[in-house]
Amino acid sequence: MDTAYDEMFLAPAVARDHYRALEKTLVGLSPDELRRTQQAADLTFLHEGITFTVYGSKEGTERIFPNDLVPRIIPGDEWARIEKGLTQRLTALNLFLRDIYHESRILAEGVVPRELIYSCRHFRREMRGLNVPRDIYVSICGTDLVRLPDGQFAVLEDNLRVPSGVSYMLANRKVLKRVFPTMFRDYGVWPIDHYPQALLATLRSLAPLNAAYPNDPTTVLLTPGVSNSAYFEHTFLAQQMGIELVEGRDLLVHDNLVYMRTTAGLRRVDVIYRRVDDDFLDPLCFRRDSILGVPGLFNAYRAGNVTLANAIGTGVADDKAVYAYVPEMIRYYLNEDAILPNVPTFLLTEPAERQHTLDHLDSMVVKAVGESGGYGMLIGPQSTAQQRQEFRARILAEPRNYIAQPALALSTAPCLIDGAVESRHVDPRPYILMADKVTLVPGGLTRVALRRGSLVVNSSQGGGSKDTWVLRDGGRGSRVA
Amino acid sequence: MRPPRNFYARTFQRDAGMLSRVASNLYWMSRYLERAEHTARLLDVELQLWLDQSPEVGAGRWRFLVDALQIRGIQGRLDPLELAEALVFSRENFSSIVSCVAAARENLRHVREQCSSEMWEQLNKLYLQVIERRPEKGWILKSHELFRSVQEGAHLFQGITDATMSHGEGWQFIQLGRYVERSDTLAALLDTHFDRAAQPADQPVDSGEYLSWVGLLRGCAAFEAYCQAHTAEIRPLRVAEFLILNPDLPHSIRFSVDRMNAALHLIGDLTERREKTPSRIAGRLRAKLSFSQIEEIMAGGVAAYLRSVRSECAQIHDAIHQIYFDYSVEAELVS
Numbered sequence: 178m179d180t181a182y183d184e185m186f187l188a189p190a191v192a193r194d195h196y197r198a199l200e201k202t203l204v205g206l207s208p209d210e211l212r213r214t215q216q217a218a219d220l221t222f223l224h225e226g227i228t229f230t231v232y233g234s235k236e237g238t239e240r241i242f243p244n245d246l247v248p249r250i251i252p253g254d255e256w257a258r259i260e261k262g263l264t265q266r267l268t269a270l271n272l273f274l275r276d277i278y279h280e281s282r283i284l285a286e287g288v289v290p291r292e293l294i295y296s297c298r299h300f301r302r303e304m305r306g307l308n309v310p311r312d313i314y315v316s317i318c319g320t321d322l323v324r325l326p327d328g329q330f331a332v333l334e335d336n337l338r339v340p341s342g343v344s345y346m347l348a349n350r351k352v353l354k355r356v357f358p359t360m361f362r363d364y365g366v367w368p369i370d371h372y373p374q375a376l377l378a379t380l381r382s383l384a385p386l387n388a389a390y391p392n393d394p395t396t397v398l399l400t401p402g403v404s405n406s407a408y409f410e411h412t413f414l415a416q417q418m419g420i421e422l423v424e425g426r427d428l429l430v431h432d433n434l435v436y437m438r439t440t441a442g443l444r445r446v447d448v449i450y451r452r453v454d455d456d457f458l459d460p461l462c463f464r465r466d467s468i469l470g471v472p473g474l475f476n477a478y479r480a481g482n483v484t485l486a487n488a489i490g491t492g493v494a495d496d497k498a499v500y501a502y503v504p505e506m507i508r509y510y511l512n513e514d515a516i517l518p519n520v521p522t523f524l525l526t527e528p529a530e531r532q533h534t535l536d537h538l539d540s541m542v543v544k545a546v547g548e549s550g551g552y553g554m555l556i557g558p559q560s561t562a563q564q565r566q567e568f569r570a571r572i573l574a575e576p577r578n579y580i581a582q583p584a585l586a587l588s589t590a591p592c593l594i595d596g597a598v599e600s601r602h603v604d605p606r607p608y609i610l611m612a613d614k615v616t617l618v619p620g621g622l623t624r625v626a627l628r629r630g631s632l633v634v635n636s637s638q639g640g641g642s643k644d645t646w647v648l649r650d651g652g653r654g655s656r657v658a
Numbered sequence: 659m660r661p662p663r664n665f666y667a668r669t670f671q672r673d674a675g676m677l678s679r680v681a682s683n684l685y686w687m688s689r690y691l692e693r694a695e696h697t698a699r700l701l702d703v704e705l706q707l708w709l710d711q712s713p714e715v716g717a718g719r720w721r722f723l724v725d726a727l728q729i730r731g732i733q734g735r736l737d738p739l740e741l742a743e744a745l746v747f748s749r750e751n752f753s754s755i756v757s758c759v760a761a762a763r764e765n766l767r768h769v770r771e772q773c774s775s776e777m778w779e780q781l782n783k784l785y786l787q788v789i790e791r792r793p794e795k796g797w798i799l800k801s802h803e804l805f806r807s808v809q810e811g812a813h814l815f816q817g818i819t820d821a822t823m824s825h826g827e828g829w830q831f832i833q834l835g836r837y838v839e840r841s842d843t844l845a846a847l848l849d850t851h852f853d854r855a856a857q858p859a860d861q862p863v864d865s866g867e868y869l870s871w872v873g874l875l876r877g878c879a880a881f882e883a884y885c886q887a888h889t890a891e892i893r894p895l896r897v898a899e900f901l902i903l904n905p906d907l908p909h910s911i912r913f914s915v916d917r918m919n920a921a922l923h924l925i926g927d928l929t930e931r932r933e934k935t936p937s938r939i940a941g942r943l944r945a946k947l948s949f950s951q952i953e954e955i956m957a958g959g960v961a962a963y964l965r966s967v968r969s970e971c972a973q974i975h976d977a978i979h980q981i982y983f984d985y986s987v988e989a990e991l992v993s
Contacts, residue, residue, distance in 0.1 A: 403767060403768050415771065416771055422771060426679065427678070429987060431987065437677065438677065438678040438985075439676055439677055439929075440677075440925070440928075440929045440931075440982040441929035441930060442675065442931075442985075443987070443990050444675065
């Protein structure tokens with residue numbers, strides 16, 4: 178992977194401008210000091226309970242999310258482009274969702290094939306003709322970016338259902354400010370601490386018009402409960418926003434109005450930031466065996482008496498096969514070219530593309546279209562002949578269920594590994610909020626493949642994360658001496 | 659500019675009421691922890707007495723313990739070691755110390771964001787401490803330390819709760835749980851005790867019964883307080899009055915009911931449900947205890963009196979559930 182873009186070094190031992198001050202700081206610290214600093218940071222995470230739950234353990238083991246202390250730095254001008262690109266992309270995706278659940282113009286005109294949409298597991302017929310507040314389907318989004326070998330950012334995945342990780346972004350920043358206060362101040366980094374407030378404002382601006390107090394709607398966060406792996410994040414965000422953290426059994430629906438059970442009686446709920454998947458939201462409408470949901474919730478939603486964020490049925494737009502059409506959507510709805518390109522993607526329903534993929538499986542990454550979290554993947558260059566054989570059979574059996582992308586050289590950034598600085602592959606995920614306005618907190622969660630050479634950054638697969646610094650004033654860290 | 663008409667009502671409504679599930683978890687957490695502490699104290703006292711007694715008397719004391727702790731389903735001959743293990747370690751017995759601490763922790767774990775992190779850490783520590791213990795050979799003779807640590811752990815948790823948690827509605831539900839449990843377990847203990855003793859007289863007890871009366875006082879953490887009030891001369895009538903009607907002793911029925919009542923009133927105010935049943939029953943019980951005199955109680959039969967206290971505690975518990983946790987949605991929507 179020597180073709181990968183190096184975030185820090187322009188050439189061997191020549192750091193890029195905006196990384197120079199960081200290099201100087203790191204060089205000034207002994208391996209022992211580095212190790213001690215990392216240990217202190219790990220301890221902070223443990224004590225503050227910044228953890229994720231490991232499934233399948235009786236005592237409910239919690240593990241800290243591995244954190245790397247070396248920040249990933251993005252110059253201001255590069256960020257400006259990302260911001261424009263993501264705003265454009267999410268605007269188009271929202272128009273697309275509105276379209277396919279109403280007139281379906283884009284399908285009628287053949288820009289996106291009809292069968293692709295209707296065969297998607299996450300397409301919800303129930304949403305047809307239903308109007309959502311402000312026509313915003315996806316108000317909370319976390320997009321995975323990669324930097325290609327030529328230095329250009331591209332979109333790897335749109336996470337349009339219930340993206341997670343934003344609490345780690347905030348936690349990483351808090352810890353880094355404590356560890357490198359002087360360097361942080363001198364660099365001139367945009368703050369990100371206002372994310373919870375922006376999230377609350379976004380949610381509130383989507384309140385139904387018939388809410389009892391439209392200017393002060395009752396907003397709650399719906400969690401699947403304490404055994405969910407992201408439970409820490411749910412409690413953290415609810416606390417930071419000052420809203421109730423509810424489970425399905427706290428809510429009930431009567432006459433198409435949603436209430437929560439409080440000790441002072443039933444209180445009407447207007448906006449639900451749900452961290453429960455579509456399938457489990459309402460046993461009367463979706464999966465009947467769900468005990469995480471609220472019976473009747475969908476009817477209340479359809480009646481316009483409660484807002485769900487994100488809306489139901491957004492998963493159709495982050496289907497990995499539909500993803501391939503996003504640049505066309507941008508052209509179709511906005512009459513613009515995509516600012517951030519896609520990663521080249523082969524649709525396995527197309528005979529020619531399928532054949533090409535099958536012929537080159539050892540240099541491809543094959544992904545199941547509806548999965549996330551790094552599950553159901555074949556990483557060609559690191560696969561065995563048997564795994565390739567298995568995927569070949571699966572692709573031939575269900576071509577609609579898979580897509581293929583050339584194995585990408587994710588860019589690399591310096592990381593602190595056992596007291597020494599080494600290069601690891603990274604993949605940033607900025608968080609975008611969209612309602613009455615678009616908010617991107619400058620930064621995001623930079624995920625790191627902590628195993629040497631690994632390309633998988635998902636936390637469930639041994640990945641970690643690091644803080645992301647977006648620099649002010651065109652950003653060369655110019656204030657750093 | 660004047661605030662809009664419903665401004666204050668609105669502000670209040672927002673603050674009124676917490677999630678029923680959260681309130682219920684805090685209430686139960688507190689009940690379980692109180693029960694663990696009570697069981698630990700009684701066992702601690704009994705095991706000390708056991709050392710002083712002849713084997714025949716000892717066997718009777720175990721039956722007493724089973725009744726006083728209201729453990730059902732234990733019949734026939736009681737093997738003290740097996741019994742103590744059942745009361746301490748058993749996971750099948752939901753009232754064992756380990757079960758109670760585990761249940762308290764589980765209740766708090768689900769509402770962790772509602773309590774302070776110090777509270778969670780302390781209860782988790784206590785839990786890890788008790789599940790680590792195993793009934794090894796001869797553990798019972800060294801068990802004092804375990805019972806001590808459960809009581810201390812519970813006291814520490816209470817102190818931490820008072821010092822680090824906001825004294826709002828959630829805190830009041832914790833108080834409520836503790837004092838409902840305490841009133842009930844105290845009444846059961848006294849009932850079992852008086853049931854086996856002669857009619858309490860205003861006479862010093864003879865040396866044969868002395869130990870069991872001291873045991874009762876110690877089981878209510880009240881021996882030293884009794885000596886301060888009445889000297890070490892044990893008179894059954896005074897003990898009865900002290901444990902039932904004393905307003906200042908933390909482990910008297912009167913004190914517990916007073917606190918229960920105060921918590922219910924505050925919760926009633928916070929949720930605008932003061933007129934509801936649990937407050938009414940608790941108020942009535944409190945009035946009864948404030949105005950009763952020990953001679954009257956004895957004349958009417960102490961057992962009957964204690965049983966009526968227990969039945970009212972049970973009614974209060976049911977009413978709390980009906981009004982705050984598990985209310986009928988239909989009735990709510992109509993009102």
